[in-house]
Amino acid sequence: MSQRPEFAEGPLPLFDTDEVQLVPALPNGRLPSYIADHRKRLRDRFLSGGAQALPDYELLELVLFRAIPRRDVKPLAHELLETFGDFNGVMAASTARLHEVKGVGEAVICELKVVEAAAQRLARSRVMQRHVVSSWDALLDYCHTTMAHRETEQFRVLYLDRKNVLIADEEQARGTVDHAPVYPREVVKRALEINASALILVHNHPSGDPTPSPEDIAMTTKVRDAAQALGITLHDHLIVGKSDELSFRSKGLL
Numbered sequence: 299m300s301q302r303p304e305f306a307e308g309p310l311p312l313f314d315t316d317e318v319q320l321v322p323a324l325p326n327g328r329l330p331s332y333i334a335d336h337r338k339r340l341r342d343r344f345l346s347g348g349a350q351a352l353p354d355y356e357l358l359e360l361v362l363f364r365a366i367p368r369r370d371v372k373p374l375a376h377e378l379l380e381t382f383g384d385f386n387g388v389m390a391a392s393t394a395r396l397h398e399v400k401g402v403g404e405a406v407i408c409e410l411k412v413v414e415a416a417a418q419r420l421a422r423s424r425v426m427q428r429h430v431v432s433s434w435d436a437l438l439d440y441c442h443t444t445m446a447h448r449e450t451e452q453f454r455v456l457y458l459d460r461k462n463v464l465i466a467d468e469e470q471a472r473g474t475v476d477h478a479p480v481y482p483r484e485v486v487k488r489a490l491e492i493n494a495s496a497l498i499l500v501h502n503h504p505s506g507d508p509t510p511s512p513e514d515i516a517m518t519t520k521v522r523d524a525a526q527a528l529g530i531t532l533h534d535h536l537i538v539g540k541s542d543e544l545s546f547r548s549k550g551l552l
Contacts, residue, residue: 333368333369333370336370337363340352340356340359340360343356344357344360354379354384354385355372355375355376355379356375358375358378358379358385358388359371359372359375361409361410361413362374362375362406362409364409365405365408365409366401366405374399374401374402374406377399377400377401378399378402381395381399382395386446386447388410389410389411389414389447390414390446390447390448391410391447392449393407393411395449396410417443418440418443418444421436421439421440421443421444422440422444422467424436424439424440425437425440425464426464426467427463427464427465428463428464429461429463430456430458430462430463430464430498430533431462433464437456437464438536438543441454441500441536441538441543442538442543445500445501445502445538446502446538446539446540446541447540448502448504449504450504451501451502451503451504452469452471452501452502453469453470453471453499453500453501454467454468454469454470454499454500454501455467455468455470455485455488455489455497455498455499456497456498456499456500457488457489457494457496457497458495458497458498458533459493459494459495459496460495462496462533465492465494466492466494468488470484470488480517480521482520482521482523482525483524485497485499485521485524486524486530489525489528489530490530494530495531496530496531496532497521497525497530497531497532497533498532498533498534498535498536499518499521499532499535499536500535500536500537500538501514501536501537501538502537502538502539503537503538503539505539506539506540506541507539508537508538508539508542508543509537509544510535510537510544510546510551514535514537515551518532518535518546518551518552521535522552532552533547534546534547534552535547535551535552
């Protein structure tokens with residue numbers, strides 16, 4: 299009779315690990331106690347107290363454990379935070395920028411991008427097919443999660459039905475650090491295709507300052523006029539900065 303295989307607790311990594319200097323394993327194959335005990339303490343604190351129980355660098359360590367199973371990841375966590383500012387900045391950093399950090403390879407990038415994708419998907423699930431007015435805070439949270447830490451401009455359009463329920467969230471354009479091309483005709487055309495009755499425009503300012511430029515104001519006016527001609531309402535235009543957002547409607551610009 300064949301014996302059942304024995305399974306280890308940790309799964310094999312998807313990619314080769316990014317370890318530069320491996321910590322020598324003990325004869326029994328285990329990690330040295332100072333690393334194993336540290337990781338266990340962090341996991342226990344996270345499970346008992348949640349994310350609020352850990353500072354950014356320790357939460358980032360938890361993410362890095364899977365990508366780098368046999369090395370102390372605290373120095374890399376600090377290096378990433380110093381480079382990109384905070385936990386959100388690390389998760390949202392581009393692949394190219396992450397590759398510039400010593401010790402970061404495909405395994406680390408994959409783990410970071412999985413966390414980023416999960417956060418965005420969770421935030422999006424809280425607003426799709428929901429009434430926009432009753433879920434406004436969740437909508438702002440979603441916009442910040444997906445756009446606040448981007449290094450280039452992104453322009454999105456939120457399409458609403460007659461009851462102001464969000465029926466589609468679509469990226470219309472990506473651009474440079476200070477410009478994303480927007481075509482009002484395409485925005486309105488898409489609204490007609492999916493039978494939307496209203497729009498909310500959203501774009502980010504990588505500089506972190508959500509103050510609208512003259513070009514932002516002019517573009518908003520063009521979209522509003524094109525939409526009105528076809529009986530579609532432009533409810534608002536949100537500009538997302540690093541820590542807050544600006545609403546055209548609340549500022550009297552729409």
